[in-house]
Amino acid sequence: MRSFNTASPASTFAPPAVAPGADLGPMSVRMSFAKEEEIYAQEEEADLVYRVVSGAVRITCLMADGRRHVAGFHFAGEFFGLESGEQHAFSAEALCDTVVAVAKRRLVERDGEIERLLWISTAREMSRLHAHMLLLSRKTACERVATFLVEMADRQGRQDSLFLPMGRQDIADYLGLTIETVSRMMTKLQADRLIEMEDPRHVRIRHGAALMDCCE
Amino acid sequence: MRSFNTASPASTFAPPAVAPGADLGPMSVRMSFAKEEEIYAQEEEADLVYRVVSGAVRITCLMADGRRHVAGFHFAGEFFGLESGEQHAFSAEALCDTVVAVAKRRLVERDGEIERLLWISTAREMSRLHAHMLLLSRKTACERVATFLVEMADRQGRQDSLFLPMGRQDIADYLGLTIETVSRMMTKLQADRLIEMEDPRHVRIRHGAALMDCCE
DNA sequence: CGACCGATTGAAAATGTTCAAGGCAGGTGG
DNA sequence: CCACCTGCCTTGAACATTTTCAATCGGTCG
Known part of the structure; x- marks a missing residue:
């Protein structure tokens, strides 16, 4: 089940790929992270939206007894960090040297264009999650x-x-x-x-x- | 008509029995489904959004060799049917006699209030999916x-x-x-x-x- | 060169599955 | 009204897949 195989330029990834123009609007800030550096932590407040400009990001969760779970990976052009709670249930780390665009979620929600992209990205992510649940389940x-x-x-x-x-x-x-x-x-x-x-x-x-x- | 007919005495299913005002705006339509009846099918076109008014819904996916996967359940007040593809990768069936509100997704996207609810619901669903992946994974x-x-x-x-x-x-x-x-x-x-x-x-x-x- | 880290391989152990049988309740028909 | 069938759930025993534990390999770095 490959629901994300659209030839969308934003989803192409060659190892250290850069997504041209992968930002989050005028109010966004760029941040760089070294390999294995933490972008946000479990328990941290979750009011920002992120988008990978270049590099790759890993979303992880650690259970109390040490079992680890990786929820997904994100590459150039992809959004991440959206969670429903006030706090992040997962943490995000850079897989390699990585640049991300960051913005307050509220600001993004006022920008029609970015908001549209965010919806598309979210819907795609939901499909990916569903496909992944199928994988894990069966x-x-x-x-x-x-x-x-x-x-x-x-x-x-x-x-x-x-x-x-x-x-x-x-x-x-x-x-x-x-x-x-x-x-x-x-x-x-x-x-x-x-x-x-x-x-x-x-x-x-x-x-x-x-x-x-x-x-x- | 709203009770979960399990062929056993009146079973109460307290809080989320009926969600008052759980609709999808003025352009939405209500539909009723009997127990085990299909609401939409795998492969079917996916341009509608659904919301449970009363009852319960099951989201399933059948693999080619017959392995079955249940992606989730939805109860009164909850949205479902949002998928990124043109076609549904999953199917939805009523677990018991169920009423749902249905609307064209495009129409919903013009209604500020419903759209806000949809965002909240989607974010919550993403969290649920993440938690479920953790369960399946570890x-x-x-x-x-x-x-x-x-x-x-x-x-x-x-x-x-x-x-x-x-x-x-x-x-x-x-x-x-x-x-x-x-x-x-x-x-x-x-x-x-x-x-x-x-x-x-x-x-x-x-x-x-x-x-x-x-x-x- | 030796230590270290990540990846690989092997053997034993465990968790969950498969296959098979039996129980229980509801519905049907004599 | 009872016998019987059917669907769903439970239980048991053998089996399979994956995990666990342990050892080894290969490359890199000091």
Whole structure:
């Protein structure tokens, strides 16, 4: 289920891609974050909207006993930080050196153009969340990893090769698996000649159609 | 007509039974659906917004090989049907006799008041989806069932007792478990004296604090 | 060179699933 | 009114997938 594969220029991502004009209107501010730096924290007040200008962002949540969950990743052009509560239930960190545009949510809500984009982005995000729930709820480990690779290739606007800006632990926490299982499935997909790994972060898709078949 | 016909005596489903004034503005239409009747189907065009007036709605998705996934349930006052694609990726069915308000999405977007409600509802739904992803990604079977019971009690505005308008299969597909596991966990929670089941759909919470501890 | 970090691999263990059977309540028809 | 069927839920036992625990590999950095 790939509902985000629109050839929208804002959703293309080549490793350190920049989304031209990905801002949040005249009242927004740009901020830079180093790799692994926190953009906002769990429990922090949530009245800002963010948009990735360049780089990549990870949304995470830590359970009391230490179990970690990655809710998603955001690339250039994408909005994030929208939550219903007063406080963030999740935290956001930069996966690599990243620039984001930040604005008070109230200000954005007055700008018709940005607001429209925000709606579109939100609707797309809802679809992504639904697809991801399906993955977490009913897919096998192998299907999850295959789906993840296809999703990433898609969001990078590529078909044949992809770069993973996140490590295995992030992937595992995103897919609801352990790091070992992710590793095993990557190895299996490679053994099955569907993909080829130059190194853990560079994947070449050898048989896209077959990989997609693995997604379900 | 508003009672949840489970073929059992008048079951009360307190607070969110009917949401007074839960409509979608002057351009909206009311529609009634019988138990298990389809409100919209997977693949159907998605340009309408829905709001539950009374009853309960289930959002489901069927995978090609028959695996089923329940994305959520909606009760009186709640919006549903918002999707980013042109077509619905999910279908919606009435859990019991249900009345919904329906409007063209474009019309709703012109009504300031409804639009505001829609934003709030959407943000809340996003939070719910995030919480649910965490559940699917990292919680054990027991934690899932306990979380589900607490969530349902919460949404019914109760602390001590709750009514489940859906069957075990729906719960299982919502929690990413099998019907047998759900049943076993319900039995376990009862054996542990945290809950008590009058019948499969009527649950009394005997020790709310302990049940909440089970949620994580 | 040695230490360290992330990724991979292997074997044992656990959690949840599958398959199979049985129980209970409601509805139907004799 | 009772017998029986049906649907839904529960229970049990074997099985499978994924996790856990532990060891190793390979590259990078000091």
